[in-house]
Amino acid sequence: MKSNIKIGRLAGLLFLFIFTTGIIVYQFLQGPVLFSDDFLNTTSANSNEIIISILLLFLSGITSVVIAAILLPIFKKYSITLAFLYLAFSILGFISISIDNISVLSMLELSLEYTKNGTDNSDLLNTLGTIFYKKHWWSHHLSLLISCFPVFILYYTLYVSKLIPNIISIVGVLAVILMFIEMLFSISGNSISINMLFPIGLIQLFLPLWLIFKGFNSTVLETEIK
DSSP, rough: OHHHHHHHHHHHHHHHHHHHHHIIIIIIIHHHHHHTTTTHHHHHHHHHHHHHHHHHHHHHHHHHHHHHHHHHHHTTTTTTHHHHHHHHHHHHHHHHHHHHHHHHHHHHHHHHHHHHHHHTHHHHHHHHHHHHHHHHHHHHHHHHHOOOHHHHHHHHHHHHHHSSOOOHHHHHHHHHHHHHHHHHHHHHTTTOOOGGHHHHHHHHHHHHHHHHOOSOOHHHHHHHHH
């Protein structure tokens, strides 16, 4: 039982790392650069930050798979299907992050080529810039859409297992549904409101903090062991 509680706290620390990484990458390292109107110039000027962000996202994707792997023995006690679905979707999420990282690298290489050549072939490079920008937009939003699946399975499994208070699990499920809806509408070109992502941000911060300080519900784990 104590080892399972420790696993819950370890998972909380790893979830917090993923949350912090997302804030750093999308709010500071990538977001202001890659989605700027002058990304062909700003990306090359911030090449070190872009490379760091790619490495951080890679680590974040790996971490999500590690979490699913260490939670697998615990989740299997309640549902083998949900346990392996969580692992499978976490791997899928890592793949989508990797594809998005490749898109970011393409934008960086194009930006470096653009600033190196100056006005030479500027029309061609600007056209390619538009294409690469749209390609990254798609890969980024599809990655966010795919990320909804493992998060939904996570909170639903936590609700079924009662390893954390149900209110947290329910809020998590509702928050990820709101995010999924917003991502679908954004991809279709009819974004509802970016504020629909606010609840998922809050719960993704609250869950790791809860796990770090409380761990999994020890009463449930004791019952399961008996």
